[in-house]
Amino acid sequence: MARKIEKAFGLSHGYMDVSHGKNKDTVKLDNNINLSEKISLEGRQIPVISWVAAGSFSPIETVIKDTEVAEWLPPNKDCGKNGYGLVVVGNSMSPDFKPGDRIYINPDIQTFDLQTDDLVIVACHGESEATFKKLIIEGANKYLQPLNPNWPEQIIKLTEDCRLVGKVVGLYRKI
Incomplete structure (x- = not known):
């Protein structure tokens, strides 16, 4: 499927197998977020x-x-x-x-x-x-x-x- 997309957009063979510039930074930021952590209110009621x-x-x-x-x-x-x-x-x-x-x-x-x-x-x-x-x-x-x-x-x-x-x-x- 990746080869068909590369061909349709005129990209070189294997282009979609490698991270490119902006996408790399976006992935890095997403990896810094831990969605399993709960947001807690600090202090006592x-x-x-x-x-x-x-x-x-x-x-x-x-x-x-x-x-x-x-x-x-x-x-x-x-x-x-x-x-x-x-x-x-x-x-x-x-x-x-x-x-x-x-x-x-x-x-x-x-x-x-x-x-x-x-x-x-x-x-x-x-x-x-x-x-x-x-x-x-x-x-x-x-x-x-x-x-x-x-x-x-x-x-x-x-x-x-x-x-x-x-x-x-x-x-x-x-x-």
């Missing part, structure tokens, strides 16, 4: 916890251990070893974050690593749940701001009875 659990003043390791997790998110390396997810409720962070969105939280971020415009989760004594807002730092003062320009409370001053719960490091949205 991320537990989704409640806003009440996130706002508790217990160490996060205890909170996650003692919380019954009903939902898990795909891995996110930016969450750190104690990372978890929260389900966005309300419209204070609209339009960027919608109710039902899942956000990834890294609770291991240190306060001194935070910068203006970071998205954070903060808990304050006397409140039953944590809150999700944008951080504003002006000198020694820290403020929280919703992303929704129509939200009634545009600037919330952080007081001594508030603490950083974690930094938002990702978004997971179901479509």
Whole structure:
């Protein structure tokens, strides 16, 4: 069959028995791909916890251990070893974050690593749940701001009875 093709295209006898230029490179690239290897997601699945659990003043390791997790998110390396997810409720962070969105939280971020415009989760004594807002730092003062320009409370001053719960490091949205 190869001889008939060679003759039909005016190629020399045996031409199709030898690799020629471009085809050789293509074969080489194809040999570098191992189709039997599975693509794996790196890291651990991320537990989704409640806003009440996130706002508790217990160490996060205890909170996650003692919380019954009903939902898990795909891995996110930016969450750190104690990372978890929260389900966005309300419209204070609209339009960027919608109710039902899942956000990834890294609770291991240190306060001194935070910068203006970071998205954070903060808990304050006397409140039953944590809150999700944008951080504003002006000198020694820290403020929280919703992303929704129509939200009634545009600037919330952080007081001594508030603490950083974690930094938002990702978004997971179901479509």
